[in-house]
Amino acid sequence: MDGASPVPIHSADGALAGGQSLKIVSTLKTVARNSLAGVAYATGLSKALRRRSQDSLVVLCYHRVLPEREREAYPMRDLVVTPSMLDAHLDYCCEHYECLPLQEAMAALQSRRANAKPLLTVTFDDGYWDNHEYARPILNGHGVRGTFFVIASLVGSSSAPWYDRLARAVKSLQKSSRQGEWSSDGDDVARQWLRGRCGSQVHQSLSSIMNDAKLLDGGRRQEVVTLACRLAYLEDAASDSQDRIVDRDELAKLADEGHEIGSHTRSHPILTQSTPSELADELAGSKNDLESILARKIVSCCYPNGDHNHTVIEATREAGYKYAVTTASGLNEKTVDPLRLRRISIAQDRLTCLGGGCSRSLLALELSGSAEKILLRRSRGGRA
Ligand SMILES: [Zn+2]
Known part of the structure; x- marks a missing residue:
């Protein structure tokens, strides 16, 4: 999710310096990250950590793959890597790991040969069209078969997932010059909800708004999304098409080329809030749909x-x-519960060197499962 705060930072003379300050902070963080990872790489620590994971399975979690311009325009850019970055990540993965789809990797985990390369699975969540368009040829070029978790009810639909529709609408409303107009209108619950989060004078970050939306019950959430899109004039198909899920042909092509297709439920609900019949419908229903x-x-x-x-x-x-698979961070040992698999969430900006390319020392550390400890990074579950 987008971790950037929209609250502007003021310089000493009162002039807005938000963009520049954030850029300096971001550059300093990149320097610090690369220095620590460089030391870990040069001293052999990263290699030792990778050896320690010899009998473990590393599962990477990606979402979208888009060219830089589209990545910049996407409200949740942390969930996007560019094609060139994915290519660089796979270069490293193929060199140091045996890359297999999840079900094959889990079977192989139980019968590891001594001195075999450690196992790694590349997963993609949601099943966006760009997985087929951009990720598929890069994976195929490396001879890597991945696992794609798809929202079954949206296969072939022109509708985007609710969180994409809401994120684009909220971004638009936060920038809108009509904020006073819509936020003072009407008093229904959905409007009150939006007004309290992205009305004029409110500076709530997009990630915090999205987290609040996840806590709404399904019906209320739909009302909020529909109203936000209407107010932001984002009800058209062209808006949704940017964030659509693969169609049947694209899904079949991925499967035919040897990639594993997994379920990401029917409608992407928060399963811990679902009733037993909703759980059965979302889990067994999506399995049947995809099969x-x-x-x-x-x-x-x-x-x-x-x-x-x-x-x-x-x-x-x-x-x-x-x-x-979950979003809990870490590696999976032989004794892992196969219905609680850990993953490593891949965020492009955390793995770049100062020049903007892929940092192999940072990637080595990330894949070792020890990046949070060594870089003193706060643990955060990624979105799935
Ligand atoms: Zn998801």
């Missing part, structure tokens, strides 16, 4: 937003899944 499109077994699942508890795990097992 009938692809005529092959679906055995892997991804919990939306990473949210899971005992009830969700039991419902996942009941629905017939063998493996499920």
